Amino acid sequence: MNLILLEDRDFISPDRVRLQNDRCRHIIRVLGAKPGDTLVCGKKNAKMGTGLILAIDRHSIDMQVRLDQAPPPPLPLTLVLALPRPKMLKRILQNLASLGVKEIYLINSRRVEKSFWGSGVLSESDIQRHLDLGLCQARDTLMPRVHLKRFFSPFVKEELPELSKNKKKILAHPKAQTSCSVGVTSDTVLVIGPEGGFIDLEVQTLVDKGFEPMTIGVRILRVETAVTALISRLFT
Numbered sequence: 001m002n003l004i005l006l007e008d009r010d011f012i013s014p015d016r017v018r019l020q021n022d023r024c025r026h027i028i029r030v031l032g033a034k035p036g037d038t039l040v041c042g043k044k045n046a047k048m049g050t051g052l053i054l055a056i057d058r059h060s061i062d063m064q065v066r067l068d069q070a071p072p073p074p075l076p077l078t079l080v081l082a083l084p085r086p087k088m089l090k091r092i093l094q095n096l097a098s099l100g101v102k103e104i105y106l107i108n109s110r111r112v113e114k115s116f117w118g119s120g121v122l123s124e125s126d127i128q129r130h131l132d133l134g135l136c137q138a139r140d141t142l143m144p145r146v147h148l149k150r151f152f153s154p155f156v157k158e159e160l161p162e163l164s165k166n167k168k169k170i171l172a173h174p175k176a177q178t179s180c181s182v183g184v185t186s187d188t189v190l191v192i193g194p195e196g197g198f199i200d201l202e203v204q205t206l207v208d209k210g211f212e213p214m215t216i217g218v219r220i221l222r223v224e225t226a227v228t229a230l231i232s233r234l235f236t
Contacts, residue, residue: 001030048067094133097143102143110202
């Protein structure tokens with residue numbers, strides 16, 4: 001945990017917080033912190049700074065905080081991702097939060113198993129927990145927004161054109177002939193399919209909406225690897 005992520009409920013005064021539960025245990029057991037130590041802190045969707053530990057007991061930690069630093073700038077990216085396997089999704093959410101992706105759309109596809117949509121990982125609390133872990137890892141406080149879209153056609157035909165308007169449109173597709181762009185600085189919408197890829201009809205539907213198929217090479221990658229590789233390539 002490279003940053004202690006604070007929420008409104010933690011503040012007992014404008015510049016003091018009281019931490020309990022998992023964060024308290026982590027600070028004591030993992031970081032080995034003690035009164036007088038200073039930790040990197042940040043308020044969710046607000047500024048970052050430092051926290052001076054004033055008091056520690058078995059159940060809580062009091063800190064005086066000074067939050068005067070802006071968080072890292074977000075990537076100019078909206079990610080549209082076919083819903084992956086639940087175990088994979090946990091890691092992907094953490095990685096996306098760490099990389100600075102702030103808009104994430106999880107969509108359906110012919111090759112997405114129906115059971116995935118019933119996974120507890122899609123609960124608001126689970127999504128929040130994994131995003132929090134990613135932010136703490138990267139020292140960021142701006143929370144990504146995750147949108148769940150269970151129907152492919154209505155989303156791609158009705159919503160996607162509006163959210164991708166005036167943006168660079170990229171469809172990650174292993175059979176594409178065009179190599180993925182490098183060093184992108186403009187607002188971008190990146191669409192990534194499920195394990196096995198989008199079916200031909202889905203690919204054509206996305207192409208009809210202005211998305212250009214691009215590839216990062218001949219190797220077929222797992223979705224969690226492809227997500228990180230594509231984002232790294234685009235925004236190097």
